[in-house]
Amino acid sequence: MSSSIQSKKILIGVTGGIAAYKVAILIRLLIKQGAEVKVIMTTSALDFITPLTLSTLSKNPVLVDFFDRKSGEWNNHVELGLWADLFLIAPLSANTLAKLAQGQSDNLLVATYLSARCTVMVAPAMDLDMYKHPSVQQNFDTILRHGVTILEAGTGELASGLHGQGRMMEPEEMIDKVSISFRSQMDLKGKVFLITAGPTQEAIDPVRYISNHSSGKMGIAIAHEAAERGAKVHLALGPTNLKIVHPNIDVIPVVSAQDMYEAAKAIHPTACCVVFAAAVADYGPAEVSSQKVKKSGESLTLTLKKNVDIALTLGRSKQEGQIHVGFALETENEQENAIQKLGKKNFDFIVLNSLQDKGAGFKTDTNKVTYFFKDHTSLVSEVLPKREIAKQVVDLIKTHLDKQEQI
Structure with missing residues (x-):
């Protein structure tokens, strides 16, 4: 029984x-x-x-x-x-x-x-x-x-x-x-999670911006899974039309990469686990016009500057016992790029999405991922609803947290 x-x-x-x-x-x-x-x-x-x-x-x-x-x-x-x-x-x-x-x-x-x-x-x-x-x-x-x-x-x-x-x-x-x-139920009670999700928008002028196709669905699904299991979740969420209603989730709305970095940096020291699921713009306009840029000529040159790498920067201040999980969306040399990010950004494991896989990527309700771990092992999922992938991610985090507590 x-x-x-x-x-x-x-x-x-x-x-x-x-x-x-x-x-x-x-x-x-x-x-x-x-x-x-x-x-x-x-x-x-x-x-x-x-x-x-x-x-x-x-x-x-x-x-x-x-x-x-x-x-x-x-x-x-x-x-x-x-x-x-x-x-x-x-x-x-x-x-x-x-x-x-x-x-x-x-x-x-x-x-x-x-x-x-x-x-x-x-x-x-x-x-x-x-x-x-x-x-x-x-x-x-x-x-x-x-x-x-x-x-x-x-x-x-x-x-x-x-x-x-x-x-x-x-x-x-x-x-x-x-x-x-x-x-x-409540196997993550007392744990504090920091999760970044969604796109960022880098302003060109008051009406235009640089962004990407991220919907935030994957990061939001992970936030809900962790919250359902008792964790207190701080969700730094870029612009999205998805609504989040859960008492254990504190939504921190952000717009730009710098906004997301500031929000994540403030929460990072108190979090036992950080999931970097956001699609953060790598570059933004070097100068933001205070007025709408008018159309003139046959071309427009836009100078971009590199944005802060949130995962890399916070990875350098990662505390003992803290779990960092990264996401990588790749279109070529997928495994090599993901494994390189795993070490460079001090992740405990990284979740690879390939746009070459049917059913994976932005705005879909499903995903197919490969997990790469520090011990050079990997695990491949089937094409599953993002809520099922979220369960896998949180289960892996729980396994890592349990190992940390045994040390």
Whole structure:
């Protein structure tokens, strides 16, 4: 019997989808491991599995509406949210995902979600084109920023007959994820992280600037992963349209490379780990015009000066026991350049992105990376959602921190 699940209060939310039949197996496994389980269903879920089945397995009444007309009792969504140690929504439909992302509360399940103070996990299940649709992916990013853990759908044959990503994670694997979550919750509590993310903008004049295509998604995902595990995160964030909502994340908005350096330098002495994920402009205009530069002639010569190398500069003042993690985005001689930066900038490990790899790079929701370590070993990831890469990065940081504490 799993000690991490034993006696835990787990609230299961079931939405409409053919994968709802798997919830019966999930509840049975949770009960077998000693959890106390309650179930909320949406009205759409009633078309796929009966409340009688789930109430029999959970040994608790299944709740659907705010008001139970048979008993005359009010189902208090606030009390349900406070009761649970974990709220697991499985399957999660695209419709309910949109409601979670937008903060709607037109049914008991989503109202309880808005009241929950515990860890929230979701196990999406939908057809592959729905799953990959930009609006659905945007909603996933939104709930991720709100602190929700996403149990990525698997790849296989779908109810439509198509083959691709969209199958709800199997109950046995979900049990493993739940168990790991309870074991790892707050494993970074008391730790202070400094993370740089996003682009910088180097002003030419009041209306123009030099920048790059970074969205900040990778650095923000790492910030959320660390915050979810209890770390206090200071996020020096360049200009981006992404919103960050998490009580453990202190967002420090910056614009230029110098702004980011000043913000990072102020936090650096107190941080046990620094992740340099920002795409900082290497050069900026030598002179910034106070007025808009007018068009004249067939060409314009712009003189650039080198910006401060934040990772290199702070690497020179790295303290004993402090972990520094770098990122390298390369288009040629990728490994050689990354390994050179690893030593030159005093990183404990570096994460290489290659624009030659499909699914990696700026603005994508996925990434493929190679990790290079000081002991000359390396590790290559598959193409994964950036939130999964973030988990890998934070897991590696935790391993390094544990080793430092053992010294």
